[in-house]
Amino acid sequence: SKNKDFVLSVEGLTVSFDGFKAVDDLSLYVEEQEIRVIIGPNGAGKTTVLDLICGRTKATNGSIKFKQKELTKLKEHQIVHAGVGRKFQNPSIYEDLSVFENLEISYPRGRNVWGALTFKRDEAVHAKIMEIAEMVFLSDKLNDQADLLSHGQKQWLEIGMLLIQDPELLMLDEPVAGMSVAERKQTAQLLQSITKQRSVLVIEHDMQFVEDIADRVTVLHQGKVLSEGSMQRVKNDPKVVEVYLGH
Ligand code: ADP
Numbered sequence: 001s002k003n004k005d006f007v008l009s010v011e012g013l014t015v016s017f018d019g020f021k022a023v024d025d026l027s028l029y030v031e032e033q034e035i036r037v038i039i040g041p042n043g044a045g046k047t048t049v050l051d052l053i054c055g056r057t058k059a060t061n062g063s064i065k066f067k068q069k070e071l072t073k074l075k076e077h078q079i080v081h082a083g084v085g086r087k088f089q090n091p092s093i094y095e096d097l098s099v100f101e102n103l104e105i106s107y108p109r110g111r112n113v114w115g116a117l118t119f120k121r122d123e124a125v126h127a128k129i130m131e132i133a134e135m136v137f138l139s140d141k142l143n144d145q146a147d148l149l150s151h152g153q154k155q156w157l158e159i160g161m162l163l164i165q166d167p168e169l170l171m172l173d174e175p176v177a178g179m180s181v182a183e184r185k186q187t188a189q190l191l192q193s194i195t196k197q198r199s200v201l202v203i204e205h206d207m208q209f210v211e212d213i214a215d216r217v218t219v220l221h222q223g224k225v226l227s228e229g230s231m232q233r234v235k236n237d238p239k240v241v242e243v244y245l246g247h
Contacts, residue, residue: 007032007169007199008053013062015052022048024223026062030169035191035200037210039234040220041243046203049220050171053201054086055079066169085167089174093157095147099138102146103129106161128164135193136160137186152183156190163194170194171201176209188212207235219243 008030015023023045030036038046051057053064055076064071071079080086094102107125133139136156141149146157155175162170175191176184184206191200191213204210210217211231219227219240227237234240 005032006030007034007067008201009063009065010049010053011063011065013049013052013064014060015048015057016060021223023052023059026220026223026225028218028225030199030201031215032199033195033197034215035195035202035213037202037204037214037217038220039204039207039210039217040226044220045223046220047173048223050086050173050201050203053079053171054084080165080167083166083168084171085162085165085169086171087155087158087162087173087175089177093146093154093161096145098143098145099133099149099157100129100142102157103132103160103164106164108165132160132164135163136190150183152179152187155179156187159190159194167198169199169201173203174205175202176204176206184209 006029008028010026010028013023013026013028014021026045026049028049038049040046048057052059053071055071055074055078059072062072066079066082066084069082071082071084074082094105097105104125107128130139133142136159138149138153138157138160141153146154149157159170159172159175176187179187188209191202194200202213214231216229217231217234218225219234219237221243226243227234227240
């Protein structure tokens with residue numbers, strides 16, 4: 001059963017690039033433990049919305065509240081610290097390090113169980129790495145060098161590197177692009193297990209995957225919300241059909 005509190009409340013969000021509104025008076029409310037998927041044609045403003053939430057792009061107008069905290073005035077690293085994780089399409093893992101070391105290096109410094117300011121490799125850190133490795137299907141790859149992983153496993157490793165920082169909202173840009181059918185299934189399972197404790201905001205083009213994972217779908221078009229609701233509802237919305245058939 002899902003909680004009804006909003007982890008993220010976006011209101012009136014607008015960004016102009018030389019007078020062109022890439023995101024135009026957008027409102028978006030993501031619930032705790034929800035998997036929300038943003039879809040829409042190329043250029044609709046999907047990536048820009050995630051860039052605005054994570055502080056990579058500054059809004060021209062509007063507010064982004066994450067658990068009551070206003071994000072629009074914070075810097076990118078402060079937004080990460082507030083509990084928003086963002087994964088880009090290309091994995092930024094350390095190819096020369098092992099899976100274990102990649103997870104270890106991502107463990108937040110200054111937040112270990114002893115409250116020590118420097119990183120300390122203690123049992124709790126080790127246990128956390130094991131827990132995350134299991135979640136992202138890499139328990140038996142811990143000693144493998146990261147560049148030996150498959151494309152899908154690299155994507156999972158990067159998700160693990162974000163999870164170890166304990167974000168309450170995880171944003172993913174096309175997480176299953178280039179994945180095999182089996183890897184897609186596992187990724188769907190991973191997103192379900194992530195949202196037992198967190199919320200996920202995903203940009204996705206693979207409509208079958210969207211149908212498999214989405215609690216709700218937000219359709220963007222020309223920087224605005226064209227339609228919103230269950231996949232069943234939005235895919236039968238005449239406005240959505242028109243936009244997709246027009247392409
Ligand atoms: P989507 O992710 O849905 O394909 P984007 O968010 O990447 O769409 O882009 C939305 C629109 O904003 C596009 O027309 C794009 O060219 C424009 N845009 C995005 N970022 C910038 C920028 N930094 N400067 C100028 N135009 C931009």
